Amino acid sequence: MTAADLLASPFATLPDLIRAHAAERGAKTAIADERRALTYAELDRLVDRVAAGLQRDGVPQGAAVAIVAYPSVEQAAVFLGTVRAGCLATPIAPSATPDQIAAMIRDSGAPLAFADAANAAAAPDAVCLEELDTWLPPDDARPAPVEIAPEDGFNIIYSSGTTGTPKGIVQSHAMRWQHLGRNSAAGFGDAVTMVATPLYSNTTLVTFLPTLGWGGAAVLMAKFDARRFLELAEKHRATHAMLVPVQYQRIMAVPDFDRFDLSSFRLKTCTSAPFKPELKADVLARWPGLLIEYYGMTEGGGTCVLNCNAHPDKLHTVGQPLDGHDIRLIDDEGREVAPGEMGEVVGRSAAMMNGYHGREGATREAEWYDGEGRRYIRHGDVGRFDEDGFLILLDRKKDMIITGGFNIYPSDLEAVLLRHPAVADATVVGVPSEAWGETPVGFYVSRDPGANIDAVLAWFNGQVGKTQRLSALHQVDELPRSAIGKVLKRELRDRLLGQTA
Template identity: 60%
Template structure:
């Protein structure tokens, strides 16, 4: 197996990540695999501990297809439980610690988890848990199987469930997305061109319950690199750590890039070791991409897609600096199409065709756990019966086949019978020198059905009035796009991976008086 070039992975249509780690432990036992502030494991130690976790789960009666829930801050021990469970064929449901106790309880029940793993930050939320609880930071060594334990071998197929990712997006009750081993292997193989391998150091500052993190975490280990986990992101700490560990790869969401590039002394840090930087999960402005390319060494790749899988597009921004306003072209082996409101496919190559993005690829969810109706709503089938996943995003292709996103379908505002894309208004407002961050949402209007309002975070020390921003924007857009109000806020509400929670903004709007617009 050629570890350096990844030919071994390229030659295997399917394998498991646990077996890749086993091979690295045999070939390069002393090579660093995982580290955080408190622990460091080389590949030999990681492999042996994965065996002990797998053996302990089997001792506790779990069999392939059973599930565990995992809730805590990013750590080597959390990652170890995830990887050890995979070796036993056990399905992992990683949960967001920031969820409410009632929401966590519902997710544990929905996943039918047989055991819970928590740390000090989340232990209190599971005080009345109906399933056995194991602490990641207290008694974990005693829970693991004895040193030298070997779990029973299990058979894992591409369709075997790998994990259940709970993704509420920005709209409400989480749904469990069941991803199979074959989908995760497709993510690994997708990493072949990006310089993973021995000597690579991936710095991760996003949580391990998020698919955003996992699409880089697993390839990093499958190719034999080292993963450094940052418990909590802050700009100065990230830059210091990146310089110290000589990071070569990272995954960051756009708001993290924005904050890093705004760090006053960004330029004093030596980031020359970087080979590739990745981003996903939220809109990434062309201006910010250009700034990252100009001042941060290494390539920049934006992934566009869903946790559910299907339509994945890749923008290799360093190779296509003239396409930064797009999310790239469909990835190899991916079929991305557009459909209209009635579910009819729009002809390929049709000029200015705008529709909902749907996609098919080797990496697609099995479905939403225990929710067949929701699964059917997320699917679209072409005339031949080929299965696609609906993204809920509105977009169009340019003449070169690059996808331009207009907006989320559910966020599109229909005002007086006209479609208004919030992203258009947000892009305009970002051009104002006072605006640091902005989000536009539609709110109910007796006259128009819906009308747009903007929430703006001003740049430091700026005192531009809300009404001045509204007048500035309304003087630059069509009559149907005019804002009913601008609300100044200290920060936009975001999920842990940086998505603006527009549902919360709509709810917050009810607390404000709405300025009327004369159209």
């Protein structure tokens, strides 16, 4: 089948689309990093070799394959080869600690892992991506064909975590197919997409995968730098980009931003964290092309979309639900709220996770069912719809902190802090940050009033991954609590913000 036939069909797989593009436009660039580029023909052959290597090594269909690396052509090829073999691509954050990385690999059950040289120490038994050629079978190797059903797993994305094991979110081929299909009007067929976020993030995959599915070119950045992004975008005549708000903030703050030629841009998207209205307005004013904000979850559920160009008066919202996406608001008892009232956001669509890997209880906690038994995913946010059906987010039901586009769970950080012998009680809150959007700040009650706060902070930050480090730590006599013993985090946050105002 041609790529057009596959894209018009009820269901197809991304590996089949890459195969079709290789046959029809084999000389076209598919993927590039700052060291090398691959055409669709070259990418297809490399993906075949990876899949054949997995089969040679006895990795069964349906197994996870862990990948611990920064974005590169090799990382992307291993990801796609894993999927072609019918296995679950399982990218893992290099920012996690070695213990966390090992725990996620164990939890996934991956019989084989890959890592780049920068992360080899964290995954000592992994195949080194810089030495991938020595692991790969011969250039003409082809994998045995595998049958892939829509409900089969495509990938596992791990949520942020510090203690124990983060939850692995299993996403199916059907879910990824929905992501491809909903981008039919986005112009990815001739796109040059800047990929400036890591491949272990769903934020990245919802743009990276459609780029390849529709036959565009993806330009990978190993690490984000605002000026370098602008240089590469100008050099490659980039047309598309998915960025998180803190990246937009840093890009727009480049002193000579206006000298870069960004006229090739047609579509810029944003997701993963609160996007300030004034920042949206600045992007609209100075950066050509459409600006679209997506609101949704890695777990799937409902997605809202805000076309900022078309609705400059709605920049304080996250837009309206996509066609086919049902978003409702419920109260603490699980009942739908009246129109105009605020409630917890739950959503339903064809793009929803299978569940959390090996965590049936956590999966059930993330679900809500309406009166007709239809399954929704809890978003964890509180919001309300305005009179035009645009969703306004008011607060988060959970205390999750979003820093630089990454989800940080305070309870995980609190458990680490409580392990320190000088800490009797502790909590962590998120506060606004110019650099990261939000940043975690800790409060603790000391067992030893003479303990050095800086030493406790240094100890803590040595126990966790880079994205989970506390930006500050404060000692208090006691933590404020409600009548039922719940720590009043808002009071601590307000107290801190009042001191810095």
